[in-house]
Amino acid sequence: MFEVDRHPMARGDEEVPAGRPTRLPAPLLLRGCARGALLSRAPHRAAAVVKQLRAARTRAAVIRAAAVEMDRGGYAGTSLVRICTAAGISLGALTFHFPAKNALADELQARGSAMTRAAVTQVLALPASPLRLARAVLLAVARLLEEQAEVRAAARLTRERPREAADWTAAWLPELRRLIQQARNEGQLSHSVDPESVTVLAASLVTGVDAQLRLRAHAGPDPGAEAPTDAIGRLAELWDIVLYGASATGPPRPERSEHD
Numbered sequence: 001m002f003e004v005d006r007h008p009m010a011r012g013d014e015e016v017p018a019g020r021p022t023r024l025p026a027p028l029l030l031r032g033c034a035r036g037a038l039l040s041r042a043p044h045r046a047a048a049v050v051k052q053l054r055a056a057r058t059r060a061a062v063i064r065a066a067a068v069e070m071d072r073g074g075y076a077g078t079s080l081v082r083i084c085t086a087a088g089i090s091l092g093a094l095t096f097h098f099p100a101k102n103a104l105a106d107e108l109q110a111r112g113s114a115m116t117r118a119a120v121t122q123v124l125a126l127p128a129s130p131l132r133l134a135r136a137v138l139l140a141v142a143r144l145l146e147e148q149a150e151v152r153a154a155a156r157l158t159r160e161r162p163r164e165a166a167d168w169t170a171a172w173l174p175e176l177r178r179l180i181q182q183a184r185n186e187g188q189l190s191h192s193v194d195p196e197s198v199t200v201l202a203a204s205l206v207t208g209v210d211a212q213l214r215l216r217a218h219a220g221p222d223p224g225a226e227a228p229t230d231a232i233g234r235l236a237e238l239w240d241i242v243l244y245g246a247s248a249t250g251p252p253r254p255e256r257s258e259h260d
Contacts, residue, residue, distance in 0.1 A: 055096075055097075058087075058089060058093055058096075058097065059097045061087040061088070061089060062083065062087050062089065062093075062094050062097055062098065062104070063104075063107065063108070063111070063150070064087070064149070065083050065084075065086035065087035066078070066083045066087075066104050066105075066107075066108060066153070067108055067149040067150040067152075067153045068086065068149050068153075069082055069083050069086055070105065070108060070153045070156065070157060071149050071152040071153040071156060071214060071217070072214075072217075074156055074157075074160055075101070075105055075156075075157055075160045075161055076160070078101070079101075080094060080095070080101055080104075083104070102164070105157050105161060105164075105165065106164075106165040106166070108150055108153045108154055108157060109153075109154045109157050109158060109161075109165040109166040109167075109168060110165065110166045111150050111154070112148070112150045112151040112152075112153060112154020112155065112166075112168055112171075113154055113166040113167070113168050113170065113171040114171075115144060115148060115150060115151055116141060116144055116151060116154075116168065116171040116172055117171040117172070119140045119141070119143075119144055120137055120140060120141070120171065120172050120175055122140075123136045123137050123140050124137075124175065129183070129186075129188065130179045130180070130182040130183035130186065130188060131179070131180075131183045131188050131189075131243060133179050134176055134179040134180055134183065134202070135236070135239055135240075135243075137172060137175060137176050137179065138176070138202060138205065138206065138235060138236075138239055139232060139235065139236060141172050141206055142206065142209050142213075142231070142232045142235050143232060145206075145209060145210050145213050146213050146231075146232060149217075151168075152210065152213065152214055152217070154166075154168040155168050155169075155210050156210075156214070169203070173199070173203060176199060176202055176203075177195070177196070177199045180195045180198050180199050180202075181195045183195075198242065201242060202239065202242075205235055205238055205239065206235075208235075209231050209232065209234075209235050212231045213231055216231070
């Protein structure tokens with residue numbers, strides 16, 4: 001047992017009689033108590049961190065599985081049980097993060113839109129003419145559709161659930177429309193060409209590539225099918241044909257960078 005020595009000066013020179021309880025200075029005793037309390041809480045904090053990491057991994061697994069399944073089957077064709085099976089988790093674990101299927105679809109549309117918006121922002125920072133930037137935006141969107149199931153799922157869910165969540169096309173189509181209009185204003189497009197018609201045509205090209213890439217991703221290998229990179233190259237070729245017919249200055253010279 002310890003007695004608290006409340007005297008402000010330490011008693012290092014005082015002899016302690018035999019059998020007398022050892023007195024500790026009050027500040028030292030308090031520091032010892034605080035340290036003991038921290039040590040007693042450490043296991044609980046470690047357990048909380050482990051629990052948070054496990055929850056984050058589970059959430060990420062749910063999102064990945066849902067992206068693949070909703071990209072494949074759409075909103076109506078995908079069940080929560082199917083997503084659980086693909087993710088290797090229980091239904092209770094899924095509903096802990098997403099209580100209903102529409103909440104999971106909302107998350108996918110938001111994530112796919114954010115990824116696309118970030119890619120478009122990077123393209124817009126390039127030093128290029130409006131028409132070349134419009135081409136680069138199209139190719140950046142096509143590459144995301146090829147590489148990211150979340151983006152393909154967002155594109156499909158936007159068509160199947162209009163006005164219910166984040167509109168994936170809002171992440172890139174307004175910028176494309178602005179670039180095409182800017183090209184018209186700067187004399188890069190013929191005055192006989194309607195910028196909105198060019199924008200609609202560009203959006204249709206993206207829709208076609210989206211469908212082709214989705215079929216390629218889920219239909220299995222087909223020796224006669226066009227490879228994803230060929231699909232993106234075809235998009236670039238078709239866009240160049242559009243510009244060749246609409247440009248007031250003729251077709252652009254070949255560029256070294258595939259992003260232009």
